[in-house]
Structure formats: C-alpha cells, structure tokens
Amino acid sequence: MAKSGWKNHAYELFKKKTGKEVDLTETVEHAEKSVMEKAANKWLQVKWQLSMTINISWGEEVAGYADIIDTPSIPDCNIFQPGGILDIRIRFFNLTSSDDGVTDFRCAFLKFGSVQTDGPFDLCFMTGRVSPFHDISTLKEFTYALEDGKQGLKQWALKEPFNYYALVDGLRKLPDACTSLDYNSYITYSVTDDKNERHLFRFRLVGEGDHDKAKLTLEEQAKPWDVGRPDVELPSGNYLADKLLSVSRSTCYLKLQTQVRNVGVDGLKDSWKNPCIAWDEEECPWSDLANIALTQRIPKDAAERAHYSFSTLPEGVAIATMDGMESYADLVVALEKVLTSSTRTKIPDDPLLTNPEPEMTTYLISIETGYHMYAGTNATVEVILIGTYGRTPKLILDKNIHTDFNRASKGSYYIQAPAVGEIKLVKIYPHRGTMFTEWYMRSMVIFDLEGRKVYDFPCYSWITTEITLLKGQVTFAHKETDPDLLLTRRKLLAEKRKMIPWCIRDGLPSRVGYLKYKDLPRDLQFPKQREWEKKLILVETAVKLKLHRFMTMFDPFDSFRDFLAMTKVLEISDIATAITDRKNWKRDEEFGREMLAGFHPLLIRRCSHPLESFPVTDEMLKHSLDRGKTLHEEMEAGHVYILDYSVMEGVPRRSDSNPKYLANPLCMLYVKNNGRLVPIAIQLEQRPGKDNPIWTSSDRKIDWLFAKMWVKSADTHMHCLSSHLFRAHFVTEALAISTMRNLPSVHPVFKLLIPHLNCTIAVNTTGIEVLLQGEDSIFQKLLAVSGSELDFIRSAYRSFHWDDMNIPKDLAKRGVEDPDLLPRYWYRDDSLMLWESILEFVSRVMNIFYSTDDDVRADEELQHWMKENRERALPQWNGRDNGVPGNIENLSQLNEILTMIIFSASCFHAAINFGQIDYYAFGPNYPGSMKQPPPTTKGVTNMETILKTLPTKADQALSIAFAYYLSSYSKEETFLGDFPDAHFVEPEVREAQKWFKTDLNRISDEIKRRNMDLEIPYTYLLPENIPNSVSV
C-alpha cells in the first residue's frame, strides 16, 4: 500500500545494477513444475523439518481482544461472528535479529484464543505487500539468503528482479513501535458460503498512528541487503519489546483488515492465490474485520511455551491451493516449520530493559465448589490472574497428596507469582483430569498477601471450558474506561448471546432456542443432574400415594364417596380435607372462597354494568341478592363480580375417539351482606340462547352443582395453560433469556434478578417435553384442548398486557382493590404486602447504584435489555401493543419493572403452583376435562350423568399424582429473602437484604395471625412458602 508517496524503486535499481531487462510478468507468474520438481520440493520440506538452523528472534508476546465489526465482509466461517469479541494473543518479532535496531523483516503471529496451543485459527504476518517466496524452493532460497547475511541477501536480490522488489518491499528500519507497522499475511484462504460460492480472502494488520513509515529511502533501496543498525541512539537492543511491555498500562490499538474476492463456483486464477502478487486495492478494497486492542503483556516463560500452527484452520476455512504447482498448503506447512521450529535466540535478561520482570508476590487463592452432586472435580485447575501490570503465567492449583476440589468444599492455595498490580480478571482453565472434569465453582477469593488486598470473584457457574471472571463489584459499561474490563464484559455477553439463542414463536412469548433438555448448555440445566423423566417420577409419585392401582382403571367413579375414598387414601392435604369435610365443597360460599383464596384467585373482576352476553335478570336472582336491591343497584354498589372464560372460545377441543369437553362459561358472583362471596348465575357458553340457559341457585340442587363443576373445569384449563404455563413459566423464561443475554454478571440488575430466574429455562424445556409433546403427554391425557394447547396460550397472549404483572395495577384494572367492597380476598391482601416489601427492597438496592434518572437513561446495557424484552422476549403480535416498554425512563420505573419480574417469578408462581394438590385431590370439586358435553336443558341432570361426565379413575389418579409432584418443593429450593449466592459483594446491599428478610418475617407473622381466625387458612403467600424462582 503506497503511503506518503513512498515508492519501491527495485526494478529500476535491478536493471541498473545487473544490466538485465526486467519483465515483471516473468518474475511473478510461475510455470508449472514437473513431477520431479514437485518431488524435490517435498524432499526439501522433509529435510527442513529435520534440520532447521535459521535463527529467529523471540520477540515479545501480548494479549488482548479482537472486536469483530457488526458487518464483516467474510462469509460466516464459525469464528468471525458479527459483533463478537475474541481473546487474542500476538507475538511480535524480527525475522532474523534479536537487535530491534537493525533493519529487518518484522513479523507478527496472531492467535485467536487465549490458550498457548491449538488455537482455532493462527495467522502469520510479515511486513511488505508481497511475499519473497511462493513455493518451497523459493522459500528455501530466501531463508538461506537470510542465514548468509548481507552477502547472501545481495546474491539473492540480484538473482531475480522480483527478489530485489520483495526485499525492498518488506524490510523495515527501526519503527517507533511494533504496533505502528502494517503486516500482511501472505497466505490466501478460501471459504465456501451457504450458496456454495467460493470466496478468497487475505488478512493484514494495520498499525496505529502514523504507521508504516519505517520503509527504506531511495538511497537505502540501492543497497537493501546492507541491513544493520542505523547510527542513532536507541534506548536498548530490545527497545521494541521494551515498548510493548507498557501495554498493560496503556492499550495499543490495531486493525485487522481483509480483502475478499468472490470467485463463484469456479473461475479461480492462480495469480489470485500467488502470495507474490498483491491484489489490486481498487478491485478488492481492504475492509475492517476487527478492532484489535492489546492490553496485557504475556510473561516471557508463558510466551516461550506458546505454539502457533498456521495449517490448523477453523471448520469451513481452507488454504487456497494453487493448481498447477505443488500444493500451496505444503508451503504453509513449511513456512510454519521455518518460523516456529527454528532455533530462536532468546532475549537475554538485558539489564538495559526499562521494565524488568515484575516483582514476585504471594497470592492466597481460595475456591469454593458447589454443593450439589458432581460439583467437584479431580482435575487440576489452572488460573491466570490479570492485573494492571500484566498477567501471571498459568498458576496450577494443586496440593500434593490431597484431594482438591471436592464438592461443597473450600480449598486454599498459596502461590508465588509475579505481582500483577490491582487484579482485574481471572481466567480459569479446567485441565488434566481423568474424570469429573466438569465442576461447579461458587466463588473465588484472592488475597494478595504482600499487596494486602482482597479480591472477590463470584462465579456460580459450571466450569466446562475456559472461563473469564469479572470481579464482584458492580460496574457499568458506559462508565468503564479500562479496555480489558470493557472488552471482556462485551466478550462475555457476546458468548452468552451465542450460547442462549432465541426461538421466536408467532403469537407466543419467545423461548430458548433448544428443543431438548439434554441440549441445553450446562449452566441452563438444573444444578443437580436431575434427569427429568417425569413419567417415571409420576409413577413413583402414584406408588407413593398408593394411587398406582387406579392408573389403569378407565371406568368412571361410582359415587362422590368413591372420589372421596381416593382423596382419603392420600392423607396429604389438610385443605383437601377441609374442602371435602361435611360436603363443604358443594356450598356456594366455598365456591366463592376458592375464587378469592384458592389456588387460582386471579380471574375475578368487578361487574359494574349489565352484560349483553349474559342477560341475568332480577327475577332470576330474587333469592340471591340479600340487600333488597336490584341487580343494577348491586352492580353500581360494587357487590357484583364475574368470572369470564371467553379466552377459550375458538380453541379446538379434542374430538377423536376419546372426545373431551370444555365449556366457555360466564359466572356471576355476589358479595352477600355477611361479606361472603357466592356464585349467583352461570351461563356455560358465551352467546346467550335457548340451548344455553342461565343457571342459578334457585335451580334444582343437582343442576346448580353441575353448572358450578363446569365452571371449575374451565378454571382448571385457565389455570393450567394461561395462568401457570403462560404467565408464570413462559413469561418468566422469556425475561430470563433476555436478562442472561443482555446483562453481564457485574450489572446490578443481573445480580438482583438472577436468583429469581434460575432453572426456569430448564423446567420449561423438560416440562414441554413431558406435558405437551407426543401422544403420551400429560396434557394430552388430562385436557380437553390437547393438541391445541399453544392455540390456547396464543389466545391468552392476545389479551396479555405488561401491566398485568404489576399487582396494584392488575387489582385496580379488575376492580377488586377495595377490601371493603370485596372482603376476604387474601391473595390480594398478601400480594400487596409482598409487592410493597419487594418494591422497597429493590429501591434500596438500586439507589446504591443509580443516583439519578439520568444514570438510568445513560445505562446502555439496561436500555438494550428493556428493548429486547419488548422486541424479542414478549413481542407484539399482529400489531397489538402489549404495553412492554422499549426503554426505561427513570429510576422509579426501573424499580417497578424489577418488582414486577421478581414478584412474578416468586410470589405469583407460588400462589398458583403449590396449592394444586389441595384442590385437584378431589375431582368433583375441581374436575379437569369432561367426558360428556355441557348440559343445555334444565331438569335432566342426574347423578349418573355427572359421574359419566367427570374424569375416570385413571385420569383422576394421574391428575392427583401430577398435582402432587408440582406442589412439592425441591430439596434445593431457596425461598424469598434467602440469598445463598453472594452475587453482590457490596456491604450496602447486604444491609438491604437483611432489611428485606426482616420485613418478610413481619409479613409472615401478619399472615399467620390472620389465618388463625380462618376455617381454611391461606398459606400460599407465606414468604417461607415462596421459592425464589419458577423451578417446578
């Protein structure tokens, strides 16, 4: 690349010195070699492998990051992911001399990855636009010329005009720094895209600042072989290396650029692959591929162990082989041998170096492993500490004659290592294990004993491969000035995005992009290796409940007593006993109580005006309204409420040989003068008509009871699919994915939310496998909409609004917020207490990190998280705005959103999950799907009709086993107010957590006091019964 008007005068000078005419085309086009010549080249390659003698300087090695641009021009080849950040290391060295002062070819090796060996892609660069060699024999001539010094180079240069040209082109005098030069990779690569089109590409590294100005002057070009030290004062013989040592204090920036050529299916020209021919820059302009930031010097002993391989390529990438010549790939192998296997002159410990090796210090590294099964390892663990002054070599954590890293253990290791200043990052490498190489690390604490400092590194992850940990303190990307921390943060997020892909589904909350539980990344699976074969678990549960013998009885029950006998076999639920005691379940007041304080108290809403679709008259209710007022007056007074199951309308029912039925009822309820809620009218379908009578308590008792059963059957379906699976599980999973993809572990919102989002992806993935997929799935057996469950959820999602997750707003929207009008709504009362407590806790924590609304608006990561919540997690459907905000305007809105998510994942789920066994235990009270169609005429229902309509013994047994399983707490459960994982290290947060725990204890006492006066206590929202997350 011609810069600053510099020109290569080699051809004129060659002609002048030799008197020979120069024909450029002859010098760079190479005739096909004979079989003998090819064989000779092969032999040369073998010989080189055995006897390399060339001296190459060691140079200096540094580490940093390649920040891939968002639109790379190279087709996707598994490594250059748009927007990705890769760890890299680069070794800079002179081709021949350990003295940086002499004129020389300058070289760079670039490794993608931070490991010393077997990187996915290593690149080799040298100064100069064209390569001085194009095959093994010309490489041999070139290296021999280098070995012979000035005389050899002169002979070589004057042998061919192109040699002269390449020498002038590639030599560089003393530059300001290694990082101020341009380097070209002579190797041409090819990649085939998904349209089967082939692309060739080349790389170059472009230095920073006023780069590449150390080229030879016209005068120097006359004797380019006369390399040596210029007559100027230099700081030291290794001043380039010396200069690189400072990267840990001030980052160096370069660019990795590419030229790309689309060559279609064929149409390759050898000249395009020939490294001696530079590609025309107008035809193939250089474009940026990555911004390179070099931030850490690699210690000399670690650098000496590094191995580079230019013939190891990522999947999909090939070396563009040259037809008609011996394999160009062979040349790459030979070049690799020359440059990596030759004798290297080690840099002596030069007393003139201004940055000698850093002082040594002692680190005490303490590691805590996970508690669950298989959380330990017998592998040797290695770490690298990265600090403000550089990085340590790999430190081996191992004690002789001692079992390290057992599960649930803390191990401490005293390590002597170079003092790296303020520790910023830790890299952990699983290594050399025979078994159990995968392990779970809770946290690492590093004590710098001589620097007298302590560093906390929370981890709470499985170590399955190399990982990088950021320190525990909260930091913000937009305030981060340290490139190491900023780029690592972005790199970790880019990795998370790759690891946790979205699966966007039409009209549904988005899910994780894995179909099977076994395919989930380890950190998304259950912490304990719990193979969730639910059918097996259900059978075990059924055996435990002594229900197993019922599982194959496909006949109906003979009486309600028969149902009761099955419930009593269980002896598992006091509430089930209270519901069935003295036929309590048949009473209207019990029906009303269950809609306010049962396991699904979410649907009730105030009915303040008559409904056209539900033409209830005063005449129908003359025995129900006990204040002597008309229905309209009672509505206006706030005493009338409604349950509406219209969401289910239009969702296909199962209609095969084993049809199942479900109504779409409307149920009117009334708060009596004594404050008790009772149902007063039921219409089983949404549209009024002759075949759709309005049932009331004035009807025959058995008719009225049957109508109430149909409402409960609809309520079961709403609970199961809409409130539980959709609202609690799917919505939480979508927000969990967005949180993990967009917020790094050092973000306060990540730290706050992660205890509430753990395991939901795992439980949903296994749940869907067992509940929804296949003929044998549980919903297939139990629900009337089997096969159409997702249609049901789509219908529910159409009426979902973001504010439904906000408890005060939800209660106000449903008109049920006033305890004077609607007393004994314990779900409301307990939810509000918990909501207030969570909101206060969230505000106390967020106030530590955000002082003003501007702080919130300036937090790009936070804003991007909210944008993804709106656009991808809970996307709008068919243009309907579901109210998810696309950004966060202020601190109070942030606090509200976080409270909604925490409440939803903990309290909301607990309220509707853990009471299932209490209510499903007795089928007639809460039946699932029905076996006969809903009644259309009054006066025909009898006991036989009801028993034929209710679930069979097999279905009821399965339903109970399933409800029992879902209502059980896991042994590893953590509950609201428990913080076993110390994601936050700030003492102020610990204070807020303490306050939260105390406040939850207060709420618990209050609920228990209230419950003492109740016939059936409401316990689902006792804080000690609320798990932190949706994990079952």
Ligand SMILES: [Fe+2]
């Ligand atoms: Fe659940």
